[in-house]
Amino acid sequence: MVVRYRLDGPDLGGVRFAISPLNELVLSLHAWRDPGRYPLHLPWIREMRRVRGRLDAELLDCLVNDDLWTPDFLTPRPWSPLTRLADELAAIRRTGNGVVDRDLRLLHGPGRLPAPLRGADVLDRILDALTGYWEACFAPHWSRMRALLEGDVTFRGREIAQHGLAAMFAGLAGRVRLRGDTVEVHVRSQVHYTRPAAGGLTLVPSMWTSSASAPILPAEPPMVIYLARGLGTLWEPQPLPAPGALAGLLGTHRAGLLVQLATPASSTELAARLGVTVTAVNQHLRALRAGGLLVSARHGRSVLYRRSDLADRLLAG
Structure with a gap:
C-alpha cells in the first residue's frame, strides 16, 4: 500500500x-x-x-x-x-x-x-x-x-x-x-x-x-x-587503499584518507569506518589540512573534512 x-x-x-x-x-x-x-x-x-x-x-x-x-x-x-x-x-x-x-x-x-x-x-x-x-x-x-x-x-x-x-x-x-x-x-x-x-x-x-x-x-x-x-561496512574495518605514487609521497595512511574523503566525513566517522582510534585519525587529518590537501567546516557538533581542489588534482594525476 x-x-x-x-x-x-x-x-x-x-x-x-x-x-x-x-x-x-x-x-x-x-x-x-x-x-x-x-x-x-x-x-x-x-x-x-x-x-x-x-x-x-x-x-x-x-x-x-x-x-x-x-x-x-x-x-x-x-x-x-x-x-x-x-x-x-x-x-x-x-x-x-x-x-x-x-x-x-x-x-x-x-x-x-x-x-x-x-x-x-x-x-x-x-x-x-x-x-x-x-x-x-x-x-x-x-x-x-x-x-x-x-x-x-x-x-x-x-x-x-x-x-x-x-x-x-x-x-x-x-x-x-x-x-x-x-x-x-x-x-x-x-x-x-x-x-x-x-x-x-x-x-x-x-x-x-x-x-x-x-x-x-x-x-x-x-x-x-x-x-x-x-x-x-558497519562492523568491519575498511581497507585503506591508496594510489602508489601518492602513498610514496604522503604515506599509505594519509593517502588512503584522501581517497576516503571524496565524501565529507568527521574524524569520528572515519575512525569507526577504518577500525582505528579517533586520535590516530586526527593526527593525519591535521597534517593533511596544514599541507593544503583538506578543508574543514563545522556541521552541528561535528567537524567535517573534505578534499581540497589541490588534493583532487593530485588524485586525478
Missing part, C-alpha cells in the same frame, strides 16, 4: 533530516524476532545474545509483533541530526496512557495483549527495559553507529545541492518517489492514506529497515525512515 505526503508551498523547504537513537534502539528489536533478516548485523547480534540474560527480554520481545511492527509511540519523529536519547526518553515518558494502550493493542490485536504489557505502570517498565537494553547493547557501539548515520545525512545533503530534491528522493529507496509535489512511500503494511506534510517532512536514516517505512496512522507526524548507506 502507499502513504503519500503532499509538500505544499513552504513544506518543500521543510524537508529535513534527523537521527533518532530511540528509533534505532526500538527498530533493532526486529533482530530479536528474526535475526536471519539481518545478516550484516550478525557480529552485533552474537554479542547481544551473550548479555540477553541481564535484560528484561520477555518485555522487550513483546514490543515487536510477528510482522515486525513496533508501537508508533516508541518511534517518534526526531527534529535534529543531533538528537540525544535522554531527550527522547523524557518526551516518551509524557505519553498519555490512552495512546500507549491504543498503540500496544494495535500492535498485538484485540484481546491479545501479552502479560508483560499489561498494568498501569507499563510505560515505566517499557522505558526501564529499553534503558537497560541501550546500556548493554547500544552504548558501547553508538559512536560507530552514529557515524554511519551522520555520513548518510551528509551524503543526502550533497545530493540535494548537486542534483535536486527529486534525485535525492529517488536515491533513498526503491519504495520512495517524489511525483510532482507529493512524496510516495510504498509500505508493506495494509496502510493507505494521503495527507499534507504540514510543518515539513522528516527523513530518518536507519540501520534496521529493509527499504523505507512511514507511520501507520495518518495522525502521526510526517516521517520516512529509510535504509542508511554503507551498512555493509
